Amino acid sequence: MNKFGYTISRDNQIDYDKVDRSMAAFIEKNEPTFRICIQCGSCAASCSAANFTRFSFRKLCLLIRRGLTDDVQKEVSKCMLCGKCRLVCPRGVNTRNIILNVHQALHKTTVYEL
Numbered sequence: 785m786n787k788f789g790y791t792i793s794r795d796n797q798i799d800y801d802k803v804d805r806s807m808a809a810f811i812e813k814n815e816p817t818f819r820i821c822i823q824c825g826s827c828a829a830s831c832s833a834a835n836f837t838r839f840s841f842r843k844l845c846l847l848i849r850r851g852l853t854d855d856v857q858k859e860v861s862k863c864m865l866c867g868k869c870r871l872v873c874p875r876g877v878n879t880r881n882i883i884l885n886v887h888q889a890l891h892k893t894t895v896y897e898l
Contacts, residue, residue: 805851806889807851807890817877818877826869827841827872829872831868833866841869841879843859844886847859856886860890865880
C-alpha cells in the first residue's frame, strides 16, 4: 500500500461540556475587564515578550475561555509582566491583573513553577 505523505489529523473539536472552565470563571470574578476584551491585537503588537518568544495575550485569553489549562500554563510562563499591553488596550482591560490571576488559578489547581 502506497503512502503519499498524508496522515489522519488529530481532531481539534472542543467539547465545551467536558472542559473545565473554572479558571475562566475565577478570572472573570476577580478581574471583570476580562469579559470586555475583544482580542483586537493591540496588546500583541506592543508586547516585549513577543519579540523574544511566541507569547500572545490573545492566544492566552482564547485558551482560558476554551478551558485548555495545560496550554495556558505553557503560555503564561512567557509573560514578563512589563505592562505595555495594559497601556495600549483600547478597552482598558487590566491585562497584568489577568496574568496575575492566571498564576493564582494555576497555583490553586496544579503544581506550577514560575
